Amino acid sequence: MSGLSFEPQAGVSNKEANAAFKKGLNKIYGWYTGGFLAFVVVLAIAEQMGLSRAAIGLVFLFATVALYAGIGIMSRTNDAAEYYVAGRRVPAIYNGMATGADWMSAASFIAMAGTLYLTGYGGLAFIMGWTGGYCLVALFLAPYLRKFGQFTIPDFLGARYEGNLPRFIGILAAILCSFVYVVAQIYGVGLITTRLSGLAFEIGIFVGLGGILVCSFLGGMRAVTWTQVAQYIILIIAYMIPVVWLSVKQTGVPIPQAVYGYQLEKVTAKEAQLIADPKEREVIAIFKQQSDTLAAKLKDVPTALAADKAAAAKKVEDLKAANAPLAEVQAAEKAMAAVPADDAAARKAWTAAKAAADGRARPLAGMPRHAAQYAGNPDGDAAAQKTFNESRRNFLALVFCLMVGTAALPHILMRYYTTPSVKDARASVTWSLFFIFLLYFTAPALAVLVKYEVFNVLVGTPFDQLPGWVSAWTRVDPGLLSVADINGDGIFQLGEMRIGGDIIVLAAPEIAGLPYVVSGMVAAGGLAAALSTADGLLLTIANALSHDLYYKMIDPNAPTARRVMISKVLLLVVALAAASVAAQKPADILFLVSAAFSFAAAAFFPALTLGIFWKRANKWGAVLGMISGLGITFYYMVMNQVWLRGVFGITSPVDLWFGILPISAGIFGVPLGFAVIIIVSLLTPAPSADTQELVEHVRYPNLVPSKS
Numbered sequence: 001m002s003g004l005s006f007e008p009q010a011g012v013s014n015k016e017a018n019a020a021f022k023k024g025l026n027k028i029y030g031w032y033t034g035g036f037l038a039f040v041v042v043l044a045i046a047e048q049m050g051l052s053r054a055a056i057g058l059v060f061l062f063a064t065v066a067l068y069a070g071i072g073i074m075s076r077t078n079d080a081a082e083y084y085v086a087g088r089r090v091p092a093i094y095n096g097m098a099t100g101a102d103w104m105s106a107a108s109f110i111a112m113a114g115t116l117y118l119t120g121y122g123g124l125a126f127i128m129g130w131t132g133g134y135c136l137v138a139l140f141l142a143p144y145l146r147k148f149g150q151f152t153i154p155d156f157l158g159a160r161y162e163g164n165l166p167r168f169i170g171i172l173a174a175i176l177c178s179f180v181y182v183v184a185q186i187y188g189v190g191l192i193t194t195r196l197s198g199l200a201f202e203i204g205i206f207v208g209l210g211g212i213l214v215c216s217f218l219g220g221m222r223a224v225t226w227t228q229v230a231q232y233i234i235l236i237i238a239y240m241i242p243v244v245w246l247s248v249k250q251t252g253v254p255i256p257q258a259v260y261g262y263q264l265e266k267v268t269a270k271e272a273q274l275i276a277d278p279k280e281r282e283v284i285a286i287f288k289q290q291s292d293t294l295a296a297k298l299k300d301v302p303t304a305l306a307a308d309k310a311a312a313a314k315k316v317e318d319l320k321a322a323n324a325p326l327a328e329v330q331a332a333e334k335a336m337a338a339v340p341a342d343d344a345a346a347r348k349a350w351t352a353a354k355a356a357a358d359g360r361a362r363p364l365a366g367m368p369r370h371a372a373q374y375a376g377n378p379d380g381d382a383a384a385q386k387t388f389n390e391s392r393r394n395f396l397a398l399v400f401c402l403m404v405g406t407a408a409l410p411h412i413l414m415r416y417y418t419t420p421s422v423k424d425a426r427a428s429v430t431w432s433l434f435f436i437f438l439l440y441f442t443a444p445a446l447a448v449l450v451k452y453e454v455f456n457v458l459v460g461t462p463f464d465q466l467p468g469w470v471s472a473w474t475r476v477d478p479g480l481l482s483v484a485d486i487n488g489d490g491i492f493q494l495g496e497m498r499i500g501g502d503i504i505v506l507a508a509p510e511i512a513g514l515p516y517v518v519s520g521m522v523a524a525g526g527l528a529a530a531l532s533t534a535d536g537l538l539l540t541i542a543n544a545l546s547h548d549l550y551y552k553m554i555d556p557n558a559p560t561a562r563r564v565m566i567s568k569v570l571l572l573v574v575a576l577a578a579a580s581v582a583a584q585k586p587a588d589i590l591f592l593v594s595a596a597f598s599f600a601a602a603a604f605f606p607a608l609t610l611g612i613f614w615k616r617a618n619k620w621g622a623v624l625g626m627i628s629g630l631g632i633t634f635y636y637m638v639m640n641q642v643w644l645r646g647v648f649g650i651t652s653p654v655d656l657w658f659g660i661l662p663i664s665a666g667i668f669g670v671p672l673g674f675a676v677i678i679i680v681s682l683l684t685p686a687p688s689a690d691t692q693e694l695v696e697h698v699r700y701p702n703l704v705p706s707k708s
Contacts (some may be wrong), residue, residue, distance in 0.1 A: 013246020018420055022091045033233050039063070044517045053516045057196035060520040061302045064234065064527060065210065068227045075223035080560045083220030083567070084152075084543060086418040090225055096425070099415045101232035101532035103130075103436055105181070106188025107593040109235060109529035112440070113241040113508075114501020116447035120370035122391075123447070127440050129574055129597075132399070133406020134436065141407055142416040144612045146425040147698045149417075153410040153604060154433055154548040160611045162691055163620045164553050173603035174410045174544045176630075179578060181411075181596035182537040186212075186582040188530035191502065194476060196523050201477070202583045208527065209579050212534045213572060220543075220567070221418060226533045231528035232426070236438055238525025242508040248451040249512060260445035260645070263452045268310060268371055270455045274494055275363040282487045283495035287361035296648040298347065307347045312336035365495045370451060390659035397664035398594070404670055405597025408604035410544070411536040426487045453496070453511050461492050469510035473503055481507075510525040538578075542571035594663045595637060602629035604667025610677050615695040621681030629673025636665040 043056060081087050090098070108130070116123035131599065148156055154174055186205055189212070193204030194382030247256035250263060273282050288578030297304035340346035359366040368375060374395065391544045406412065416425045458466065463485055473481040480500040506526060509518040546567035551558050558566075603626050610617040610625075638644045640654050641662040660667055686692070 018089065018091065021089065025094055029229060029233065029264075032230060036234060036237070040517065040521055042435065043520070044515055047515055047517045054198060056517055056520045057198070057523070060524040061193060061207075061527070062674055064524045064652040065208070067227045067230065068138045068531065069210075071227045071230060072223040075226055077220065077222055078561055078564050080564060082222045083564050084417075084547060085414075086220075086222040088418060089420050090418040090428075092419060092424045092427035093230055095225070095415060095419050095428035096433075097232045097435055098228040099412065099428065101228035101235065101528070102411060102415060102536040103432070103533070104232070104235055104439060104529045105533035105593065106185050106191075106526065106530040108439065109526050110188055110191070110502050110505055111593075112505075113398050113443045113446040113450070114504035116444055117451055118499075119502045120368050120502045121373050122368065122395060124444070125395050126402060127443065129399040129402025130406055131433070131436065131440055132403040134429060135404060135434045137412070138426065140609055140612070141413060142425050142429050143422045144698055145413060145608075146416050146422050146507065147417065152543050152548055153608070154412055154544055155552065157607060157611070157622065158548070158552060160691065160695070161607075161617075161619045162687060163619050166607075166619055166622045166626070167548055167552060168474050169519050169623055170604070170607075171548050173599065173626060173630055175541050176601065177596045177599035178411060178537045178540045178544075179411065179574070180468050180599065181409075181593060182534050182541070182574075183582045184579045184593050184596070185530045185534040185537065187585065187637075188502075189527065189534065190582060192475075192506070192523050192527045192530065196520065196527070201585075205579050205583055208531065209548040209575055212531050212538065213575055220564070221414070224285075224539055225418060228532045228537065231532040232435065234521075235525040235528040235532075236435070238522045238528075239439055239505070240442065242505075242512050242514060242522060243446040243449060245514055246453065246508065246512045247445070250449060250452060256445035256449060257441050260448045264371060264448045265451050267448060267455060268369065270452075271369050274455070274459070279487065279489065279491070279492070279493050280363065280495055283493050284361050284363065286486050287357045287495070291354050291357040291361055294350050294357065297350050298354065301343050301347050301350075305343060308339050308346075309336075309642075312339050314370035336600060360495060360498070365497065365499075370448065385429065386659075393659060394661050394664060396669040397660050400670075401598050401601055401664045401666040402594070404605045405599075405666060408600040408608060409597070410600070410604070411533075411540040414536070414540060414543075439494075444622030446505065446508060450508060450511055454497075454591055457515075458492055459494050460496070462490055463492055464490075467510070468494060469507055472510075473507055490578040507577060538571050538575050541574045543569045545570045545574075591641070591643075591663060595641075595665075596665030598637070598664065601629060601666040602633040603675055606673035610674070610681075612695070612699065614678075614681075615692040616681055616686055616689045617677055618681045620683055620684045622678075624680050625673045625677035628676045629669035631669075632672055633665045633669035636668060637662045638667075677681035 043051070043059060077083055079087075112123075112126060115126060145153075145156060148159065152174075154170035156169045157170040158164060160166075186209065189208035190201045190205035193199060194201050197204060197207070199207060215330045243256045244254050247259060248254050251259045267632045312332070312335055316329065316336055317480075319329045319332050340349050374388050374391035376389070376391055377384040378388045380388075392541060416428065419425045419428055458470075463483070465556060466483070470481065474483065477500075480503045481498070485492075485495070485499045486496045506519070506523055509522055510516075544561055550566055551563050606629060607617075607622045607626050611622065636657070638648050639650060639652070639662075640656060644650075644662075645654075657668065
């Protein structure tokens with residue numbers, strides 16, 4: 001791996017040096033890819049010879065983490081340019097691959113196909129939004145930001161808007177959206193590490209954290225870049241193998257992206273059968289009865305709670321009096337201990353249970369038909385039309401927030417500071433789109449193929465003959481997968497399974513019947529996705545604090561070594577704080593990620609685009625625009641998102657504006673941010689002539705400056 005750190009030789013032109021550097025990288029990563037495939041083959045042979053699943057998981061976990069740590073160690077640096085922007089000499093194709101890995105977070109790798117599985121057409125909002133965002137990056141931001149030449153997004157805001165106040169607001173916004181995002185990644189790290197090693201979730205988080213820290217701590221952006229290239233290679237191979245295998249198994253064609261439409265037709269036909277199945281309706285009726293019972297309890301919580309406590313205590317006494325088996329007595333005592341302690345706890349528990357029962361008291365275990373575009377019916381009654389309109393509005397709002405948020409995420413935009421030139425920055429966006437396209441074009445196929453497998457293999461199978469992966473995943477986390485014979489017929493119905501989207505990808509190899517070594521490889525790919533994004537996010541936060549806050553605002557004369565060391569210390573502190581939050585399992589991965597996008601969109605997109613394309617945008621417009629856009633976005637989330645309402649103790653009724661869900665709160669923050677920046681800038685003095693001239697020169701580099 002020595003090629004990762006060689007410097008251009010004296011007497012050699014930059015063009016020749018860059019060509020030699022790229023050639024060395026091609027050789028290194030060619031050997032690396034071949035070595036990884038050989039490693040998987042060796043493990044597959046070892047599995048056939050008796051190597052246990054636990055051992056395979058541990059080998060994948062520690063081998064990949066050790067690999068990333070090794071790259072981090074060999075790429076260590078204390079040079080500021082190398083630490084912050086990888087020396088600005090990352091070739092476009094490798095920057096595109098690193099950006100792809102930086103982008104392929106736990107949400108993309110783990111949750112994307114799962115969301116499509118659970119929501120069908122509605123999940124395409126994520127693919128359309130995230131992919132479209134890169135078009136905005138290519139057209140409006142990446143090349144122009146590269147021309148400005150700063151290290152970070154707050155750095156750009158401080159330079160463009162002439163002061164530390166815009167820089168400081170940018171620092172706070174970058175920390176907020178990056179911290180929310182990194183919590184989601186570390187949650188994914190804990191989930192996958194637990195699956196690979198069998199460790200407790202909380203311990204798994206900190207084991208995976210070690211792999212994150214070694215890379216970003218030692219070498220900053222240089223180490224993160226070369227590690228992310230390695231991680232992309234692992235994650236794309238791991239993602240493609242199970243879906244190709246499923247495609248061959250079901251259709252005989254190894255190109256799932258081309259044939260999954262035929263499987264979708266079969267899934268649609270099976271959905272109609274399941275909706276009409278008497279056994280499925282029987283399960284639905286049981287959940288409806290549970291919901292009605294809970295609704296009755298919620299009408300008079302104190303009386304219902306007292307009755308439950310008395311009934312539970314009486315059952316224990318009756319069993320003891322009858323000398324019942326110890327297991328039955330212990331089960332009754334456990335049930336008695338599970339009765340809520342007071343009225344408030346009872347109301348909270350019963351409300352949650354009723355919501356869960358309501359969700360499952362619908363056909364297809366509460367999932368919409370996979371090919372149905374929106375909920376409701378535009379030709380139905382007033383309620384159906386209202387549902388349809390709100391569903392469509394939320395779909396479009398989510399696409400907007402994800403698209404604009406993608407174009408404003410600091411850890412993604414930072415990557416385009418690492419290329420040798422503006423031309424390379426443009427080219428690397430194209431490569432980024434290609435590498436991201438490979439996974440995003442495959443995720444819908446994987447969702448359909450897994451759903452076909454569940455509908456046609458699991459449904460109708462006796463409970464005692466269910467595949468081993470079902471029981472294995474229920475042990476990992478019952479919240480992700482649980483099955484219960486609700487109607488007592490001994491046969492599995494779709495409504496009797498509660499499945500979380502986060503396991504669809506991780507369980508795909510076992511669902512397909514592949515050897516466990518492929519499951520280990522997919523988990524390693526998911527770990528690579530989570531680690532790669534976490535690396536970039538932590539580096540963004542640490543750099544915002546060390547470079548933008550400490551160096552630019554507190555001590556401009558600080559030596560390079562001290563700045564880099566402070567960044568490393570802050571990175572460690574932030575990583576531990578994020579891991580502590582993730583260990584509490586605060587919310588699902590997809591909500592955390594989407595919240596980060598809304599925050600980034602509202603805080604940065606108006607200020608960045610107007611800063612580039614409107615020379616009249618000034619300091620006070622940017623400051624107030626960022627504050628107002630981010631403020632209204634945060635307010636809407638806090639007032640309407642269940643978990644945040646609990647955190648902030650909000651008890652007032654949920655009040656959705658135009659029916660927009662809190663996941664898309666940025667839809668209100670972005671236009672407000674634009675309006676405030678424009679209005680305030682027009683009402684306050686214009687930026688200096690030098691700043692306006694700089695903006696003109698960045699947009700039109702061939703324009704002759706007015707001062708010459």
